[in-house]
Amino acid sequence: MRLHRLTMTAFGPYAERVEVDFDALGSGGLFLLHGDTGAGKTTLLDAVAFALYGTVPGARGEAKRLRCDSADPHTRTEIELELTVGGRRLAIVRNPEYTRAKSRGDGVTTERAKVSLSWLDAPDGELPGVAGHREVGDVVLDLLGMTADQFFQVVLLPQGEFARFLRADTAEREGLLERLFDTERFADIEAAFAELRRASSQQVQALSGRVASAGARLAEACGREPDGTLTDAELAGLTAELAAAAADATVGSDRARGERSAAAAALAVAETLARKQSQLKDLLSAKRQLDDSEEQQLADQRTLAAAQLATPVMRAAAVADSADQELQATRLAERRACADAERVAARSGEDAAGRDPDDLLQAVEQFGRPADADQLRRLAGQDRETAGSLAGLIEEAGNQDLDRQAEQAATAELNQLVDAETARQADLSALPGRIKELSAAVDVATAAAGRIDHLQAELGAAQEISVAAQSVSTLAAELIVARERTATAVEGHQALVDERLRLTELRFAGMAAELAAGLTDGEACQVCGSPDHPRPAAAADDQVPAEAIAAMVTAERAAAKARAAAEQAASRAAEKHAAALGSARGIDAERAAELVRAARERLDAERIVAEPVERLRTALAAARDRLDALRLERERSLAGQAELRTELLAIGDRVRHRADRLRVAARPFGSVQQRRAHLLELAAARETWSTALDSLHSATAVTVRAGQALKLAVEQSGFDDLAAAAAAAAVDTDTLAAGIRAWQDRRLTVTTRLADPELVGITVSEDDDASALVAVRERAGVAERAADQAIAAAETATRVAAATRSAAVALTAARRTLAPVAAEHAELSALADAVAGRGQNHRAMSLRSYVLAARLRQVAIVAGDRLQRMSGGRYSFEHATGRESRGRSGGLGLDILDAHSGTVRPAKTLSGGESFLASLALALGLADVVAGESGGRVLDTIFIDEGFGTLDADTLDLVMDTLDELRAGGRTVGLVSHVDDLRQRIPTRLHIRRTPSGPVPELVSG
Secondary structure, three states, X not given: OEEEEEEEEEEOOEEEEEEEEHHHHOOOOEEEEEEOOOOOHHHHHHHHHHHHHOOOOHHHHHXXXXXXXXXXXXXXXXXXXXXXXXXXXXXXXXEOOEEEEOOOOOOEEEEOOEEEEEEOOOOOOOOOOEEOHHHHHHHHHHHHOOXXXXXXXXXXXXXHHHHHHHHOOHHHHHHHHHHHOOOHHHHHHHHHHHHHHHHHHHHHHHHHHHHHHHHHHHHHHHOOOOOOOOOHHHHHHHHHHHHHHHHHHHHHHHHHXXXXXXXXXXXXXXXXXXXXXXXXXXXXXXXXXXHHOHHHHHHHHHHHHHHHHHHHHHHHHHHHHHHHHHHHHXXXXXXXXXXXXXXXXXXXXXOOOOOOHHHHHHHHHHHOOOOOHHHHHHHHHHHHHHHHHOHHHHHHHHHHHHHHHHHHHHHHHHHHHHHHHHHHHHHHHHHHHHHHXXXXXXXXXXXXXXXXXXXXXXXXXXXXXXXXXXXXXXXXHHHHHHHHHHHHHHHHHHHHHHHHHHHHHHHHHOHHHHHHOOOOOOOOOOOOOOOOOOOOOOOOOOOOOHHHHHHHHHHHHHHHHHHHHHHHHHXXXXXXXXXXHHHHOOOOHHHHHHHHHHHHHHHHHHHHHHOOHHHHHHHHHHHHHHHHHHHHHHHHHHHHHHHHHHHHHHHHHHHHHHHHHHHHHHXXXXXHHHHHHHHHHHHHHHHHHHHHHHHHHHHHHHHHHHHHHXXXXXXXXXXXXXXXXXXXXXXXHHHHHHHHHHHHHHHHHHHHHHOOHHHOOOOOOOOOOOHHHHHHHHHHHHHHHHHHHHHHHHHHHHHHHHHHHHHHHHHHHHHHHHHHHHHHHHHHHHHHHHHOOOOOOOOOOOHHHHHHHHHHHHHHHHHHHHHHHHOOOOEXXXXXXXXXXXXXXXXXXXXXXXXXXXXXXXXXXXXXXXXXXXXXHHHHHHHHHHHHHOOOOOOOEEEEEOOXXXXXXXXXXXXXXXXXXXXXXXXXXXXXXOOHHHHHHOOOEEEEEEEOOEEEEEEEOO
């Protein structure tokens, strides 16, 4: 994988569009990414990760806040990455999901996440692009061969995490290795074995339950304590024993059945004879009672015959009474109908019968009644005809009421319009002045709002000056201290240089004496080669040994580093002090604070004035709309008033002309409706009266006929008069007839039963003895109970034998089914324990841990080679396979082999610089192994983030040599660091410069 170009827009701290050319940046194979803390260095790496995988490493990915807070709301957050993977050049454009303010109105709207991938090295149309999160993710995973977690570990090398990995325990190492290496299939194997064991255990438990259940059923069947340990032979013996007992019980029950049958037959004969004797006694007693009551029955028959002769007379008497009652009721109804008709007719001054008083008096004297029914019906018809002629005027009367209501409503509406016009005129007079006042207030507030942005800029500038002015004195003091420290460091370094030169001169001066000290007679001189040494030089008092020179060189180098650090600190302090002076613009802190205070007061004052501008604009628009609406309402109101006045004139004319016609038609009543209702009521009353007269005539005729029929019935019945007939009919004939029939039926039944052949030859006496029947019944009861007990015992023995035989068969079958399953489960359980790191697994390592240990062994070999070169041959990694404390499984240990001492020691014992070398070697080695696991794809571009500040100059040289080896192999290595020394060592740099508008990346070469 090689990166070419990265473009970011509104991402992280970058508010504007920013482009990074990795081709130019990585042309030398090594570049430095540096800048102030928080400037946005790590954001570049986040952008690369987000473009590829849609997420960023660590806690930043969990926060999901990728959009720049200061970006313009209309600027879309977007990442575009151009890279080459597997020989294919492609571009990925990705937009995260975020919320922004709506373009119109209040509130926020959500921008949806999008992603697309296009192929840059394919001809147009030959290879279509890809869109969609899942589709692009599949392509990236296929090309890179690694997940997001793997990419974050092997391409964006986080040194701090690998330093923790060196010191971590097995569980923490296992978590990281699982993210890097695909061990899911081995975990699936462990889970599969666990699931198989669980299913097998459930099957064994189920079959064991069946065995236990069969044993319990056997114990229940045979009535003994549960015993599942009985052998097959013992089960067969138990079954045979219970079968023999059942056979014996069956023989006993058959014998008891025969004895019960014989006793039952004897009891049946005795009970039959006793029943016949009892029946004969009852029949003879009943015959005597019937004979005694025969005279009374003859008297009852004579009384019933007389009552039957009086029945027609009583029916005729009832009819005559009913006719007389009906006559009285119809006479009363006629009187009421007459009174109702006279009362209704009196309302209009008429007579209900339609006659004058003289004719009425004559009719009473001659006929005894006030009117004729036919005459009343003719008068009712005339009343209905008159009422029908008034029906047309009813509608006019209704229209008259409607017109009067309409006249009242129109008058009320006209009054409302006039009152509303009066109130509206007051509003029309006041609104123009109100509009003028609001317009002036809007102008003032708008002008103030326009000045706010300028005043905010003034306040920001004043605040920057104030901050700078306040820091000038502090930075000046820091600069003095830094210069003093620099002078001290320079003096100390120079003193050590002078001392080293002096010692060197002294050692050179005493070099002859040092060589002479090593001469031996007869051996050649190392300088001239002569075996003779006539005048060897003598050692001086100020002779300097080599160790002293070496110690001084070491001290000089340390002083040089301290001097360089002090000079760099002084240079930085001078730059900060100069920058603060420039930003303060020659203004002191007190004056700057006064400027800030004045700017804030002006800004607050303008904000107060501008704050109600929208409210004032709304009020002004509302006032103008109100004025237009009132004017339109006034025009509509005047037109409505004219229409209502015209309508009132027309309604008044109609009401006056119609009132005259209705007054004539309604006399003598107040309205046509009242007169018509009276006529209809009078017609109904006359018709009711005529009907009552007809009913009275009919009831009189019926009463006369009923009296004649009663007289004839008395004469024909043979009774002297109606009272004698009534006395004869006063008895309860139904009860009397029922008693006679019951006596006759009883006598017939008794006579018939006495003649029954079954009772012939049966004799009865008062002293019959029932003790013989009691004895027979007792013998039959004893035989019945004995038979029931024998039968129950036989059934119980048979049932127990059958249930025991069935339970024994089920128990044997359950045992035979359980045996092979239990054996298979034991074998499977042992295998599952071994896969999970338990049981016979003496390493106590699960299959997944074993695979991770193998991968870690590869990492230790590859990373150990790098660490050996980086540490000058001293250190390398040693894979530890021993078990940890407290019995925890091992295989994931990583120790350090120290070649100088020949010992293996924990990685926790390394110093800070040594830990950095080890973690860097581990990260690079792990990257190589993961890349190999991912299909052997070459990672042409990698980034190493921080950790260089802990290295001394010599160690840093070794690290740079290692990085040179990486780029010599064709890789591009990006370092993310604050170390100043790296700026001198790495010519190509990407400097993230912080500005007020946001970070700006600058490419520095040379």
